[in-house]
Amino acid sequence: MAEVLDLKLTDLEDFACCGFPVKSTDSGASLVMAARNLSIAADRGLDICSLCNACTSVLTEANRELKGNKELRDEVNEELGKIDMEYKPGVKVKHFSRILYEDIGPDAIKERVTKDLGDFSFSIHYGCHYLRPKKIYEGFDNPEDPRTVDELVELTGAKVIDYKNRLQCCGGAILGVEESIALKMAKEKLDNVTTNDVDALITICPFCSIMYEDNQRKIESNFDVEYKLPVLYYPQLLGLAFGLEARKQLGFRLNKVRPEALLKKLEGDE
C-alpha cells in the first residue's frame, strides 16, 4: 500500500520493544530502550515510521526529553555505552497516519484513489497516544476534537459516522491488570459505534485493534451481546481505495472478525 504512494519503508531487524511495557516497572529502563531504537535509526540515517500509537508516543517523548535535557542524556548515554551505542538527536518519529497526513497529504493521496468507497460508512477510533500527551506532538491535530484520520477516511469517498464518546480509551494498557474493566471500556465503544449502521470500525493502532477485534468475541460472550463489527486497520481501507486485492495484498484473511459482508458489498459495486 505504501508503495502506491512511493513511500520506501525499511525493516530494521535490530529494532526491539519501544520501552512502553516496562515504563511502569522502571521508567529509566524504558527510556534507555527507546533511546536504543532511536540510536539504531540514527546510525542508518533513517527516520522512524511507527505503526502503533504507544510506540509513537514513547519514542517521540524520549526523543524530545533527550534532546532538551543534557543531564538525562548523559545518564542514558552511560547505559547505552555499555552496549556500544550512543543517543544522537535528529531522528524524526512519526506515526504512519501522520506521515500520510503531513508528508503526503490528503489531496495527493486522493489522486491515487481508483475505487470510490462512497457506498460505505465507517466510524473511527483514534486511540489516545496518537494525540496525547499533546505537548510532544507540537500542535499536530486537536486531541479534544481530532480531524486528521477523518480526512484520511473521507478521501476514499466513504462517510465518517460520529458516535458518542468517540475519544474513549480502548483500555488495552490495563487488559492484563484487570480484564473486566478493560473489556467494559471496549464494550462501551462497541455499543456506541454499533448504534449506527457502519460497515466497520477503523483503527490506526494494532493494540487498540486487539481490544475491539481480538477481544470482540469474548466481550460478546461475557456480556451476552452481538456486534459482528469488522475492525480494519486504516492502511487496509486505503488499500481497497487504491484497488489492491483485499485478501492477497491487504491481509483481510487475518482479520479476526470476518469482513465478508464488507468485501461482498465491495465486489457487488464492481
Add this chain to the structure above:
Amino acid sequence: MIETKDLDPNFKYEVARESGGANIMQCFACGTCTAGCPVRGIDEKYNPRKIIRIVLLGMRDEVLQSDFIWLCSTCYTCYDRCPQDVRLIDIMTALKNIAVKEGYVHPAFREQARLVGTFGRLYEVEDYDNKKRKKLGLPPVKKTFEDVNLIARNSEIKEMIE
C-alpha cells in the same frame, strides 16, 4: 479511619524526587482528572484525585501496596486537561516505580517486564512465527536481543527476567 500517627509526612517529598513526580504538590484537588478518567467511569476504585490526596496525606503503605496504582490506562486525558500541570500519568509512573523498588509489582507488569527483558519484545517469537511471516512475504524477526537483555539486567527489572 486515618490515624495521623500512621502517616508519613515525607512521602510526598519522596514522590516529588522520583522521576515524573515533581509536580505532585501543585494539585489543588479540583477533580478534573477524575471527571475525565475512562477507568473511573467504569470502576470507582480507581480515582485519580483520591490517589493524589492519599499520597499528599502520607498514606505510604496503602498507596504502594495497592492494586489501584496499576489501573491507570495512560490515556493522558487528565494529563492534558489538568489546570495545575500536575502530570498525573508521570506521577502514577513514579508511584509504580517506587512500589517496584519496595518489592510490590503487579503480576501483569512483572510478566511484561520478564518478556521484554528476556526476549526484547512483549512475546516470545517461535520458528512458527517466522514461517508464517515468510508465507506473507515478510522478513524474519530476531528471537532475542542480547543488548536489550543487558539493559534489563542493569535496571530495576533485573529480578524479573530469565
